[in-house]
Amino acid sequence: MQAQLETLGQLERRLDFAIPSADIETAVDARLKKVARNARIQGFRPGKAPMKLVAANYGMQVREEVLGEQVQSAFAKAVQAQALRVAGFPRFEGKPAEGDAFNFSATFEVYPEVVVGDLSGKEIERPVLAVTDAEVDKTIEILRKQRTRFDRVERAAEKGDRVIVDFKGTIDGVAFAGGSSENYAFQAGEGQMLPEFDSAVLGMKEGDSKTFDLSFPAEYQGKEVAGKTAQFEVSVKNVAGAQVPELDSEFAKLLGIADGDVAKLRAEIRKNVEREVKRRLTARAKEAVMQALLEVSPIEVPRALIGQEIGRLVENAKQEMQQRGFDPKDMPFPQELFEEQAKRRVSLGLILAEVVRANGLQAKPEQITAIVEEFAESYEHPEDVVKWYYASRDRLEGPEALALEDNVVEFVFAKAKTVEKQLAFDELMGQQA
Template identity: 50%
Template structure:
């Protein structure tokens, strides 16, 4: 067996392997004989059919299997011999002008190799580090959010105003004809929260129970419903219920509803501070990880294997389809062109090449103590933290997420330790509202 390597374009290579026909024929004959011993052919007892007949029936398929097997073996041996780091096999071509009496069979393997990754001097990097503070003010904001989540609505007989929950029937028409999604009965929403278009909410505001009103509104040009975007509709609205909000008082009952058994408000605030601090820490870590990974991607220029980028783009598209399905949407015929995911796919592939080199060169693999610390943080919010820790460590597969988090934390800390870092204070509201 022999092989020659040709560079085609950037990372693309063409490797021509040769396999002796004597080896191919010997392996083919061996398989034919093995097939003849077990095959059943009408008119013959098992294993008694003439070899020529078996060859005429199965010989071509067997020879193709042998050709594929020996060519693949030759390819793998040549890859090892030439020290090639194959990223993806693109195709296998036939070699033209092979003489019928040639001693060897030739096949051309076209593939992409991984690029060489050179991390370079990280001290030249300029990165922004997000920081935040969590204190009494943030605890009080969280308490207000928790109160609003437990809002009760009490029926009133006055006119509807911002903050009220209203229940309405409505029917919309465009050019006198009803349209899809333009009609509903017993539809509840809270005025002033932007759940409906401003003109629609303005039409409901001021109505009392039992009153009706006709309004005209024009849908925005960029409205998500393409069939009605930019068009003017006339809605007939009937209001059947107005209810004003009532927030719970901050007392023992409120604390007990949050899981504080004795209703101690001091204990409640301590628990909220602990939980909010943990969540803020997680979100800040996420922001800083994104910043560092983006900086590494920009810092290390790479020519990427196209096949890997295409494969990642397809994976991201399929992931989005699955998310839509989980949300109850019909994504079977959803067209998600790969171009939508090209930029993200390129970043993912690039980082998939950069990070292993960085981790290996600078020994950034997390140790067991780091992984356990992250698992312990996960477990803090549960009633029996040790039970959660034991569950994670009972199966190494469950430790993948905390292991990856520890690895990312090591990378972030390492880069921050070398780069030129500028701190940016992130407000609590900005941090908690970010997706």
């Protein structure tokens, strides 16, 4: 079989090839004989119908099947002979027959040649943060505040109190969308409301009412009221003081320390904080490395692979919306929204594969085991989690991918100019100081 390859673009190719008619006819005859063994044709017992009737009833279907298989097989052989790496699925077209052969063309893309750029001159920041007692104390304070109890008080509202109010806002005497509510609860003075609203409520007691003006900022998210002044009527229905639990044995038991030992609680919290800090530092370092690889290794990405990745991203988005209780049928998912993300993911996949291949960075069994055991640490029975992962090869794909990425990260940091960047705990954890 002869095949002719034509370059249509940087990655696009067209392969013209022919299949001898005799090969098609031989395959069709052989397939019809198999069909004839069990063919059900009216007036004949199964498998006893004449071949002429079998061909009349099944010939067209058999020919289409054989032709499709022959085209795929011929294309695969031609691609192998030309040493081509096909990206995505080819588009086949039949061409006019010439002599004793069927002619076809296949249009497709090929994988790009990936050349990883020079990393030696690339400066990459590596975030660092050591967990100290201060970070443990801050985490404990957050956990205490999360378990705050509010008790009704007969006094004026103070900063941190939970207040329940009815309010109604108007602009030039006209009510506006979102400007009214009943039994609305918030913590006074904690920035949950606009400053003027907070200031008005602070100092009010249960049963008090007040009218005040409030100026909405020009950049306020509600465009219809942004930059305007509204008049609010507010009535306080309840004031409750915050009761933050003490750091004692009862609090320790509340957080799962059976004997109420506060020292054990601090040790457990430190362990959890260190685990989370490590996870976030790793994620930031990985992102910095991936960006560096993209910048030093520009490549042309096959459109076919981008399209496939967009399909996966759209499907993931739909599943996420379903989990949140929304019907994805009611929401548009325009593919162009996912294109840049898809292109980046495909580019990184190709670059990472080349970095791993060229430098022998495949994940080692002990690395995978360490990651699985780290995953299992946060569970009550870690040994059961480890067994679950190792019960199926498919379940180890995630830990294996993480180990591989870790290898790439360390490799790149070793090659590049690494600059350590000390991060604040609040910055890393996404908290306000």
